[in-house]
Structures are given as structure tokens and as C-alpha cells.
Amino acid sequence: MPFIHRLRPRYAEIDAQGVVFNAHWLTYFDEACTRFFEDMGFPPATAFFRDFDLMVVKATIEWQGPAGFDEHVEVEVVPSRLGNSSLDLRYTATVEDRPVCVGTITYVSVTPGTHDSAPIPPKLRHQLEAASA
């Protein structure tokens, strides 16, 4: 069962055309990432920055349809690539099974407090492999 993050777009996030403004999807995916890591046993506020850290180096989003104010958005999070020191998470957003957008974000594992890439720690790799299955 892939991990699902649920959210309701805020009124502040809806633009003059009545839909979620595009930039907020990166914020939603970041929040989904927070909950995904927490679900794997790594609450970002404590595990990140101490045990390991991830830096976003690339993001791609394709939109299929809009999401409106207070709709029930589901964001599925799946690791779609697992390298030595980098990984991709794929975020698939739907509203009541209607496709909204798909994002793929590439993260590089870095030594906390630096921008130096570092191998993905074994215990994190283990959990990501389990979540990919």
C-alpha cells in the first residue's frame, strides 16, 4: 500500500481562476514528504539535519486537471528511483480519483549542515526499498 497524504487546499492557495496556484503543489509535495518520512520512522523535525539531510535538485510537475478550494486532495508518495546518494520520489495527486498532477522530485543525500553529497544511510535505504515494493 503506497503512502497517501491527504489535504484540503486553503482559500489562500486558490487563485483568481478558482484553482490551486501551481507553485503550491511543490509545497504540498514537501508536506507529503514530511509525512511520508515520519511514516517511515523519520520525523523530519528531528531526524533530518541530524541523521541525514536531503537537498532538492530537480522537480518536474505535469498537470492533468485543477483542484479547487477545500476539495479532498490525495497525494500518493512512491520512491521511483533509488541511487547511491540520490533518489526520486513520485507524487501523484488526485481529487476523488480524478487525476490532478504528477510530480517527480530528485533529492540528493547530503551530510547534515553541508552541501556535500553522502550515501543514503542504510536504515533509510531499507525503508525506501520497502516503500517502493
Added chain:
Amino acid sequence: MPFIHRLRPRYAEIDAQGVVFNAHWLTYFDEACTRFFEDMGFPPATAFFRDFDLMVVKATIEWQGPAGFDEHVEVEVVPSRLGNSSLDLRYTATVEDRPVCVGTITYVSVTPGTHDSAPIPPKLRHQLEAASA
């Protein structure tokens, strides 16, 4: 029992000093307002703009302390004044019982689609009175 909205500050909402940037509290209060009205039987995405509408005319926030990334924030929502065509909601934010900030927002009831003030509809007034008790 006053209405409580629960939220976790997003990483995107934390500033360089490690705390929620001040403007986001108005967004949090707006989201708390959405959930408060839904809880009273008026889901904003449908009830607002059709049956009635509210326009923010004044907001005051006083901060007592910070809230950090992913902390467990509770926002209590209480109607603190109920006039003929305007009302105040008081938002009290805490993190694990530690005071963070208190906001008071004044709303004017308007005819949907206009900026013309209108009496608060009886069924809304009734619910606001119940929530004030």
C-alpha cells in the same frame, strides 16, 4: 467545548529564524475559520458565496511565543462579538499548552457577490451564539 483546529507548520512556512513567519498566522486563522464554519454546518466552499459571505475588515494579532516546524499547533476558535451585520472571531494558538498568539478578526456580513453589508442570516447567528456559550 470551543472548536479546535489542529495543524502542523510546514517547512515552507518556517523562516530563517526557525519559526513560523508572522503572515502565515492569518492564513492559519483563515483555515481554522473554514473548519469552524464547516463544523457549524456551513462548508465554506458551498455555503459561502451562496447563502452569505463574510469580508475581513480588521485583524489584530499578539504574539507570546514562537511555533516551529511540524509542531502540534492548536487553534481555538470562539466568536467574541456578535453584532447586527458584523462579528469578531478570536483565535487562540498554542503548542502543547504553551501560548503562541491570539488573533481577533472582524468580519462584515455581505450580500454574496457584493461589498454591501447585510444582516447576519438567522441560522448562522443561531450557530454563532451556540459556539459563544
Added chain:
Amino acid sequence: MPFIHRLRPRYAEIDAQGVVFNAHWLTYFDEACTRFFEDMGFPPATAFFRDFDLMVVKATIEWQGPAGFDEHVEVEVVPSRLGNSSLDLRYTATVEDRPVCVGTITYVSVTPGTHDSAPIPPKLRHQLEAASA
């Protein structure tokens, strides 16, 4: 001549009713504050956090009218109170001389890196007095 900060509301900041969402005014005032301090000779990215720091403790905004996408907003910044270790800045926003909103923000001077209040440094006080005249 009071200091004026000029800005154009972004499409992302406009809500479903076609006007700047209320929370963004606190962000606009913060940006106006940045430019106001720079204009007084204290560029925030370097002067703040090193020579002195300010913490927001209270904000009040009253709205008179809306601002729309890409309109020419002017925000006048005036020190409206100057205490020993705290001060108020008053932000008056207009669109082509039409009143939009007035905000008053109370800042406490703190020792950089702490939450301990500290007297407003003399050279900052001197500039604030000049800007109040």
C-alpha cells in the same frame, strides 16, 4: 517625505474573489520594512542579526478596500511610536491614492540571537526620529 515602498501584487497572491488575500499584507509590510531599513542605512540582510534585531510582537490591520492583480500599490512607512526598547511602524497602503489598508506593527528590539529585549541602538533611534519628523 515619508518612505514609500512600491509593489505589484503577484497573480499567486490574488484569491478567488480577485483581490489580494489578507495574509499577504503582512508579507508586503515586512518587505516594505526591509526597504525602509535599507533606506535608513541598515540593509536587513547584514545589519539585522548583527548590530540589532527586531521581533514582531503585535500587528493590527484595517482594510478600507481591495487591491487587485498587478495594480500599483504604494506602502508608506512611518515610525508612529518610539519607546525605549520597542517601536511601532505604521504602514499605509494605497492604489492610485485610493485607501486600501493601514497596518501598525509593534517591534521589540532584542539582542541578536536571543529573545532578550534591548534598548534601541542610538544610531537606529536617530534615524527613526528623522523618519518620524
Added chain:
Amino acid sequence: MPFIHRLRPRYAEIDAQGVVFNAHWLTYFDEACTRFFEDMGFPPATAFFRDFDLMVVKATIEWQGPAGFDEHVEVEVVPSRLGNSSLDLRYTATVEDRPVCVGTITYVSVTPGTHDSAPIPPKLRHQLEAASA
């Protein structure tokens, strides 16, 4: 000479690691797009929604480095693909000639008020061709 949009990251846009949070780049690119269209003679607040409209369908961003609070960011805007009813704009962001990120956004031309794709209007096509040269 390609079009350049200049901006200073706001304090509110800086995250706990001291750099612009990733989602804001889509907002910066949208603002750069507004100014780019204005520069071509199409001020978005009036020309868009009336003469033509553009819908974002895909966005890709790659980061090379960070941008910090109040730094001098330049965003170069160049049409990088011009189809019958869609186009790509490439946004290249630098801070004092240091590369920060490159975004490519695909827009579909739609009949204003609808989601129906429509050929790019000749006068817009003409200007985009001039800007690509």
C-alpha cells in the same frame, strides 16, 4: 537582448536553511512571466483573460545553487519552443552571475474562460518569435 526580471527574495520566502524555499521559484517565474508579457505589450491584468489566456501544463526546475534573503536575483526569460497552440518559456535565475536554477514551463494557449486549447494569436506569436531571436 533577452528579457530580465529582477527581484529580491523576501524574508518570508527564506526557509530554515537560509535559502529561498523551492516552491517560490514557480511564483518568481510567474511574476517574471507577467513582466515579460507586459514588456511585449500584453499587460496580463488586461490582455490575459480577454485576448488570450495561457494554462500551465508542465514545469521543470533544476537547481545549481541557493539564493538567500534580499540577494539580487536576475531571471532571464526566453521562449524556448513555439508550437501551434503551446509554447515553452525558459527561466534562468542567477545571483550576480552565479547560476541558481533553470526552469522550463510549458503553457497551452486556451480560449479565455475555457480550458479549450486555441492557436497562439498571431500578434502574440510575432512577439514571441522576436523575443526568441
